Amino acid sequence: MLAYILRRIAATVPVMAIVAFFVFSLLYIAPGDPAVVIAGDQATPADIERIRENLGLDRPFLVQFGEWLWRLLHADLGKSIFTNLPVTAMIGQRIGPTLSLMVVTLCLAVSVAVPMGVVTAWQAGTWIDRVFMGFAVFGFSVPVFVVAYLLAFVFALELDWLPVQGYTPMSEGLWPWLSNLILPAIALGCVYTALIARITRASMLEVLQQDYIKTARAKGMGSGGILFVHALKNAAVPVVTVIGIGMALLIGGAVVTESVFVIPGLGRLTIDAILRRDYPVIQGVVLLFSFVYVLVNLMIDLLYTALDPRIRY
C-alpha cells in the first residue's frame, strides 16, 4: 500500500516536469520574436532588449531552461515585466479570493450534482429524468459568463438579494464573504454540476442492475437506503474521478467569472497580465494551476482504495 502511494507520487514528477517544460518552451514555440510581441507596438528597441533580458531570451535554450527549472524548484517564478515584483508575491496576494471561489463552487456543485444524478438514475426514463438531463445539456451549452450575467441581472440588480460584484475576505464575517460568492459559484459551477450529474447517473444506472441491489430490495430496505448507502458507495469511483478531471473546467471558468463579478483573484491577475503582456505572470499562473490540477488528481487516485477496497495495488 505504502509502496503504491510512493510509486504513484513518483509517477507525477515526470508529468509535472513535462508541464514545466511545455509552459517554458511556449516562448519558443510561438511564431515570431516573443520579445517584440510582448513589448507591443509602441516599444523602443531598448524596451525590447530589456524584455529579452528579463525573459532570458538572449541565452541558449537549454541553459535557460536549466536555470529556470532550478529557480522553480526554489519557488521562484521570476519577476513581473510590468511591476518588477516577484511573481510568487503577486500570486500570493491574489490567491485568497480564487481559492474561496473554488471551494464554495466545489461544495455547491457536488452537493447539487450527486443527489441529482442519483435521483435521475432511480427515476430513469420518467419525466423527472428528462427534465434534469435536459437541464444538464443546457448546463453544457450556456457559457459561464452568460450564466454569470443572467444571475447578476436577476438576483442582484432586479431582486437585490445579493451583491452585484466585489469580494469581502472571510475575516470580515462569514455571511459578507459568502454572499459575495454565491452568484459567482453558481455561475462557475453550472457546467461542472452538469458533468458530475451525468456521470453519477450513468454510474448509478450500472450499479442499480447488480444483484446485491435486488437483495437489499428483497430484504425490505427502503429506496433511500439502497440508493445512498449501497448504490452510491459502489458508484463512487467514476464520480470522484470526474470531480477531479472537471477541475480543469473550474480553473478555466474562474478567470471569466472573476472578471464578471469583479473579484480580485488570480483570474483578474491573469487578465491584467494579458492586457499588459506580462508573460512571466501568465506563465506563473498557468504553472500553478496546472500543478494544482495534477496534485488534485493524484489525491483522487489515492482515494480510490479508500472508496473501493476491491482496488488493491
Add this chain to the structure above:
Amino acid sequence: MITIPAITIPEGLAIAAPLPDILPPVRPARGLLGFVRRRPTIAIGGALLLAILLTALLAPYLWTVDPTALAPARRTREPSTAFWFGTDMLGRDLYSRVLYGTRVSLTVGFSVAIFASLAGLAVGLVSGFVRWADGIVMRFMDGLMSIPPILLAIALMALTKGSVGNVIVAIGIAEFPRVARLVRSVVLSLREQPYVDAAVAAGTRSPMIILRHILPNTLAPMTVQATYICASAMITEAILSFIGAGTPPTIPSWGNIMAEGRALWQVKPYIVAFPAIFLSLTVLSVNLMGDGLRDALDPRLAKQL
C-alpha cells in the same frame, strides 16, 4: 375466433383478452418526419445549426449595415425598429455586429474541430501502432492535458498577435491531446482483433492496415468527439475575446461585443444579452448534434452516459 375451453376459473384470476390474429404491420417512419421522430436531437440541433450557418453566410443580405461603421451621434440606443438590437457605445449597429459575429464563431469552431481531429488522429495512430513511441508520446500528451485548456490557450495567445488564425491554432493545441488519447485507445483495441491479425498474417503492410482496417473504425468516435470540440472551441473563443486575448477588437465577434458591453452591462444589458443568446444557441445546437451523433454512431458510449 378462439374459444376458451370450458375450465373452471378460480376466483380472482383474470384471463387476458385474446391477441388479435394478425399483428398490425410495423411501419418504419419514413422521410423527414420519420427522421425527426427517430433522432429528435440531431433533427433539432441540425435545423438550428443550419439556420445559424445560413445567418453567417447571408449576413450581408439580412438587412445589416457595415458592422464597423462608427456613428458617435447615436451611441447606446435601446433596441428599436431602426436598430433591432440597439447600438453600442460607439454607435455601431448591434444587429449587424452580432450577425457578422456568427462568422467568427463558426469559423473558429469548425476549424478547431478539423485541426484537432487531424492532429489527434496522426498522433493517436502513431502512438497506437508504434510501440516504442507510445510511452513517450502519451507522457507528453498527459503533460499537455494537465494544463487546463483555457489557460494553455491564454498563454499561447499572450505570445502571439491576436488574429483568428492564431486563436484557432491556440485552441487546437489545447484540444488535440484528447482526440489523440481517444484514437489511441480505439487503435489499441482494434489491433487485437482477429481480422487485423489476419491482415498481418497475409503480409499486408502497416500503412495499408491502418488505412483499410483501423481508420474507418476510428471515424465514428472521432466525429462525435469533434462535435464536442467544436462546441467547446466556440466557448473558448468567446472567453478569449472577452478577456482580451482572442480575436482582435476590429473584428466583430461575440466575445468582443460582450467585452465592449461589460462596462455598461448594468445600465445597457442588451449589449451583452444579444451575443450571449446567439452564442448559447449555437453551442446548444452543436451539442445536440453531438449527443444525437453519439447515440447513432456509438451505442456503447451512449449507454454509458
